[in-house]
Amino acid sequence: MTQADDHVIIFDTTLRDGEQALPQSLSMRQKMQIALALEELGVDVIETGFPISSRGDFESCEAIAKALKRSVPCGLARCVEKDIDAVGEALAAAERFRIHTFIATSDIHVQDKLRRSFDDVVEMAVKAVAHARSYTDDVEFSCEDAGRTPIDNLCRMVEAAIRAGATTINLPDTVGYTLPAEFSSIIATVMNRVPNIDQAVVSVHCHNDLGMATANSLSALQAGARQIECCMNGLGERAGNCSLEEVAMAIKLRSKYLGGLRTNIVSQNIARTSALVSKLCHEPVPSHKAIVGSNAFSHSSGIHQDGVLKNRETYEILTPESVGFKGNTMHMTARSGRHMIRSCLKNLGYDDSDYDLNEIYARFLKLADRKGQVFDYDLEALLFFTKLDEEDDKYHLDILNVMSGSGDTVPTATVRLRVGKRTRTESSIGNGPVDALYNCITRLTGVKCKLTSYDITANGAGMDALGQVDVTVDHEGRIFHGMGLSTDVIEASALALIHAINNIERSKSIHQKRRLTGV
Ligand code: KIV
Numbered sequence: 001m002t003q004a005d006d007h008v009i010i011f012d013t014t015l016r017d018g019e020q021a022l023p024q025s026l027s028m029r030q031k032m033q034i035a036l037a038l039e040e041l042g043v044d045v046i047e048t049g050f051p052i053s054s055r056g057d058f059e060s061c062e063a064i065a066k067a068l069k070r071s072v073p074c075g076l077a078r079c080v081e082k083d084i085d086a087v088g089e090a091l092a093a094a095e096r097f098r099i100h101t102f103i104a105t106s107d108i109h110v111q112d113k114l115r116r117s118f119d120d121v122v123e124m125a126v127k128a129v130a131h132a133r134s135y136t137d138d139v140e141f142s143c144e145d146a147g148r149t150p151i152d153n154l155c156r157m158v159e160a161a162i163r164a165g166a167t168t169i170n171l172p173d174t175v176g177y178t179l180p181a182e183f184s185s186i187i188a189t190v191m192n193r194v195p196n197i198d199q200a201v202v203s204v205h206c207h208n209d210l211g212m213a214t215a216n217s218l219s220a221l222q223a224g225a226r227q228i229e230c231c232m233n234g235l236g237e238r239a240g241n242c243s244l245e246e247v248a249m250a251i252k253l254r255s256k257y258l259g260g261l262r263t264n265i266v267s268q269n270i271a272r273t274s275a276l277v278s279k280l281c282h283e284p285v286p287s288h289k290a291i292v293g294s295n296a297f298s299h300s301s302g303i304h305q306d307g308v309l310k311n312r313e314t315y316e317i318l319t320p321e322s323v324g325f326k327g328n329t330m331h332m333t334a335r336s337g338r339h340m341i342r343s344c345l346k347n348l349g350y351d352d353s354d355y356d357l358n359e360i361y362a363r364f365l366k367l368a369d370r371k372g373q374v375f376d377y378d379l380e381a382l383l384f385f386t387k388l389d390e391e392d393d394k395y396h397l398d399i400l401n402v403m404s405g406s407g408d409t410v411p412t413a414t415v416r417l418r419v420g421k422r423t424r425t426e427s428s429i430g431n432g433p434v435d436a437l438y439n440c441i442t443r444l445t446g447v448k449c450k451l452t453s454y455d456i457t458a459n460g461a462g463m464d465a466l467g468q469v470d471v472t473v474d475h476e477g478r479i480f481h482g483m484g485l486s487t488d489v490i491e492a493s494a495l496a497l498i499h500a501i502n503n504i505e506r507s508k509s510i511h512q513k514r515r516l517t518g519v
Pocket residue numbers: 017102142143144145170172173174175205207
């Protein structure tokens with residue numbers, strides 16, 4: 001693959017290094033969805049799998065290779081002829097493809113794992129690269145555990161692999177052991193000492209065992225590397241690989257510091273690709289994860305919130321929009337200041353003259369102490385109701401009966417709601433007990449809402465734990481939250497949806513009251 005000097009090739013290995021670390025494997029359909037999303041994201045090379053490892057892997061590599069139009073598909077092979085043949089055959093249908101072959105080069109791997117001499121290992125590598133070149137002129141060779149390989153051996157191996165035809169030389173920190181200055185000095189030494197290094201692109205593949213994967217990859221760029229191997233959300237063996245979104249945004253934001261380097265990543269697609277990978281891999285993204293965590297653009301402390309409202313750049317180096325999030329979220333908690341409350345009310349359409357800030361702020365603090373987090377409809381309610389309590393709720397759960405079981409049992413729910421002095425009863429079936437329950441409740445209330453998230457957590461420990469269900473629902477484009485707490489998770493589920501629907505009703509009646517009274 002040819003490249004401009006300032007272009008950093010992004011090589012994504014979510015479907016190989018990332019997938020091999022998952023407790024469950026991905027189906028062919030899921031791999032295809034991820035590959036197409038990575039292509040949309042602007043990834044240059046996609047490592048689609050390890051075709052020799054299973055028939056399923058071979059077939060998914062084959063299908064993805066046929067489907068990709070811009071990204072180059074790549075398959076992994078040990079320095080073994082049958083592995084290389086498997087990649088060559090799986091990717092043959094693609095217009096261009098890469099074979100990635102690897103062998104370990106550190107003393108501990110060569111002696112204790114491969115149980116061979118270093119000379120043997122060099123010979124195996126040379127043969128493998130030459131064989132791979134019979135399938136394609138895009139051959140990558142990796143020195144596994146390069147980070148712990150004696151530098152003379154590393155330089156010798158790299159020179160031999162390039163002479164055999166490797167066009168990309170990958171130097172992995174397989175066990176995430178090195179520190180940034182140390183890793184960049186390894187790369188710099190290889191760049192300076194290997195005579196034919198100008199005939200290959202130097203790549204790095206850093207694992208995150210000491211939390212250095214992104215820093216090490218960036219330090220390698222400063223030493224001359226021009227390909228970074230990474231995974232979406234930092235997935236991968238053990239502590240994971242270098243995270244794609246982190247390096248891509250670091251290169252974008254600090255391009256000047258990095259001598260004008262750039263990537264082809266379409267940063268606005270990062271959030272959605274991250275969400276897709278997280279969902280399909282069942283690997284939740286930690287809330288504090290850089291770039292893609294749900295808190296990455298949230299400001300909690302009063303001082304930070306105040307600063308951001310005056311000028312975003314006081315505490316934001318990136319905008320959430322630049323990675324495809326809708327906007328920053330202010331967590332309204334007891335730590336929020338008056339400025340924050342005023343700004344949220346302004347966003348909801350209220351002017352300063354609509355309320356007394358001191359009074360509303362005092363009530364907000366009381367509520368925040370009780371509830372933890374306050375949502376915008378709570379603020380609206382504070383404006384118009386003196387009591388924000390269950391007494392204001394339109395719907396109350398009266399009776400609940402759910403039947404579910406294995407085999408042919410059809411999950412069925414019966415719910416009786418109290419609405420003022422009357423009761424309403426409904427029965428429904430569903431694809432599970434919660435679905436049956438939610439069908440009943442939405443029919444009983446007639447409120448159209450789409451469940452957008454459902455989370456269940458245990459409060460406390462053991463038998464005394466209380467199940468907390470948090471739901472968010474979309475009603476006419478606005479998101480409402482509901483929370484239910486019970487020792488019975490089915491009841492907690494019902495309470496959470498009813499709470500969300502009561503919040504919708506409350507918001508509707510506030511707007512109606514405003515229309516009628518003109519305030
Ligand atoms: O971590 C590693 O060394 C690897 C190689 C196969 C590139 O994943």
